[in-house]
Amino acid sequence: MTRILTTHVGSLPRSxxxxxLIFAQERGDALDKAQFDAVIAAAVDDAVARQVAAGIDLVSDGEMGKISYATYIKDRITGFDGDSPRTPPADLEAFPSFLERQAKGGGTPSYRRPRCVGPVEPLxxxxxxxxxxHLAAAMARHKPHGAFMNSASPGVIALFQPxxxxxTQDAYLEALAEAMRPEYEAIVAAGLxxxxDSPDLGLGRHMMYKDRSDADYLTLIGHHVDVLNHALRNVPADRVRMHVxxxxxxxxxxCDVEMGVILPTLMRAKPAGLLFETSNPRHQHDWNYFVEQAAIIPDDKILIPGVIDSTTNFIEHPRVVAERIERFAHIVGRDRVIAGTDCGFSTFAGxxxxxxxxxxxxxxxxADGAEIASARLWKAAA
Structure with missing residues (x-):
């Protein structure tokens, strides 16, 4: 490549x-399968068209057919039923008035988060x-540079579905990894x-493991990485990327755990690509940890920093985007950086x-910022 490629984390606005339709399906309402497929297919086609028009190289289906990035699995693997109480992150517990305001504003998901109540196996x-x-049809029509499809990691399933x-928790994670393996392999076999999606490696610190020490946390998420790697044993590393x-x-x-604390663990994960936050105010400094720990970054790792924020309606200036891209290009080289987003834009339907x-x-x-960064980086190397 002679330029910085662009991508995003996955979820996009749903109509x-x-x-x-997604919530009707969630309620168990009777649905016309043909109508459901037609609506979702049209939404995926529109999402891919809009991504290509915006200048995104590596596109997705926008997760149009999923209720959320973690709980959709209840329809694909066995062992889940009921619902789980909502446990707020530690940072929101510290500010109860803000937590209440967020809940009233729709920031707390209302769909079910079923619990594991039986053996977890492929369904x-x-x-x-x-x-x-749906994605293949949209790609054939709009011809993006490439595409990816999201899938839940064992750790994030365990994070939201106790x-x-x-x-033991280890036994649960191992069962999840083996049950999800067919999905992982099928996505890669389809050429994507x-x-x-592995927020458990970051968010998990102030949610599922908020009462543990950093040392304990590293041990625990180390096992998350181990079971994920085992589930990927039949998949080439360069066909996989991981979002944290x-x-x-x-x-x-x-209360966010520092990137510098978890970076060594992240570098042990098999996926060649690593997507992570760098645009929101709490993580804009994280590029420094990649400088300080550059020696532990494997030569085959592709860094995909979030160069636009996914929680605010500010439209970042392209020059700011370019500067964020260039920081990482100067650490690992321009050929090992892809411009991404901090997170998805529609974490759950609605x-x-x-x-x-x-x-x-x-x-x-x-895309505009990536173009500026590309011009600077390739001119500097000329």
Whole structure:
């Protein structure tokens, strides 16, 4: 390549028609399968067209057919039922008035988060095959540079869907990894990049493990990485990327574990690509940790920093985007950096902090900033 490629984390704004169908499906309402497929296919086609028009190289289906990036798995693997109480992150617990305001504003998901109540095993790949077909049709029509599809990591499933069945958390994670393996392998077999969503490695510190020490946390997420690597044993590293974040919400985030603490663990993960936050105010300094720990970054790692924020309606200036890209290019080289976003823009159906029209404008400024950075980086090397 002679330029910086662009991508994003996955979820994109869903229309009211899509959201209504997704929640009807969630409630168990009787649905016309042909109508459902037609609406989702049209939404995926529109999302891919808009991504290409905005200048995004590596596109996704926008997660149009999923209720959320973690709980969709209940329809694809066995062992889940009921609901789970909502446990707020530690930073929001410290500011109860803000937590209440966020809940009233729709920031707390209202859909079910089922618990693990039985053996976790593969159930069906039919919904995945639908997703793959919709994306393949849109790609054939709009011809992006490439595409990826999101899938939940074992750790993020465990983060939002607690274990009531397995004797230990490790046993639960291992069962999840093996149950999700067919989905991981099918996505890669379809010719797409597999993106593993793994907020458990960042957000998990101030949610599921908020009462543990940093040392304990590193041990625990080390096992998350181990089971993920095992689930990827049949998949080439360069066909996989992993997204790590600290929670896609506007909030204090003063309890976020530092990137410098978890970076060595992240570097042990098999996926060649690493997507992470660098644009929100709590993580704009994180590029320094990559400088300080450059020696531990494997030569085959591709860094995909978030160069636009996903929780505010500010449209970043392209020069700011370019500067963020260049910082990482100067650390690992221009050929090992892709411009990304901090997180998704519609973490669950029916919710998005950023106005849909502004989402596309932000993605356009991402592409504009990547163009500026590319011109500077390749001119400097000439």
């Amino acid at each position: 009211a028609a899509v959201t209504d 069906t790949l039919a919904p995945l095959h639908d997703d793959l077909a 274990n009531d069945h397995y004797p 990049l597999l993106q593993l 974040c600290w929670g896609n919400y506007e909030g204090p985030h003063h 919710f998005g902090a950023v106005d849909p029209a502004i989402v596309w404008a932000k993605l356009k400024t991402l």
